[in-house]
Amino acid sequence: xxxxxxxxxxxxxxEAGQGITPPTRKAAAIAVIGNPFAxxxxxxxxxxxxxxxxxxxxxxxxxxQALGIAPGAVQSYGKAAIVGEDGELEHAAAILHPKLGAxxxxxxxxxxxxxxxxxxxxxxxxxxxxPLGHKDAAFVRSHFDAMEIRVTDAPRRDEIVVAVVVTDSxxxxxxxxxxxxxxxxxxxxxx
Numbered sequence: 001x002x003x004x005x006x007x008x009x010x011x012x013x014x015e016a017g018q019g020i021t022p023p024t025r026k027a028a029a030i031a032v033i034g035n036p037f038a039x040x041x042x043x044x045x046x047x048x049x050x051x052x053x054x055x056x057x058x059x060x061x062x063x064x065q066a067l068g069i070a071p072g073a074v075q076s077y078g079k080a081a082i083v084g085e086d087g088e089l090e091h092a093a094a095i096l097h098p099k100l101g102a103x104x105x106x107x108x109x110x111x112x113x114x115x116x117x118x119x120x121x122x123x124x125x126x127x128x129x130x131p132l133g134h135k136d137a138a139f140v141r142s143h144f145d146a147m148e149i150r151v152t153d154a155p156r157r158d159e160i161v162v163a164v165v166v167t168d169s170x171x172x173x174x175x176x177x178x179x180x181x182x183x184x185x186x187x188x189x190x191x
Contacts, residue, residue: 060107
């Protein structure tokens, strides 16, 4: 079902004329998969739900490995999907929501906060911003961010692009206040 896998690492070394030491890093692991429901309505999307579970593990592990850090060192995460023109937004929802989160949380050790997500329908080369938030506390403003991803030859009409992004830090030069990452209690996913 997987046509293509991609891994992208973005490293920011300078921001606003300031050196960033260590650089902030984001890694996206992306899969291009066939959509078994393209072009037709199906009441039961269990096949895509199961695919989401498999992709949560695969993409989560690949993204963490791309950063070369221990799973527990991941600070934020997010997920997104682009459905090709013959698919439905519900196909993306079936992959992203029911089962993708649990294996992603295992890949990053914990993850008490909701995994931010985005979905859209688009054609070949369509971009999507994968929203990011701290994995253990949603109120950590320094980690509200996104990473744009695109696959130049996907999604085809009958495909879905699925992406997981993880980071080893928050935004470079974050300074708008809010809960600091080192003050997280991590009990409820909020603070």
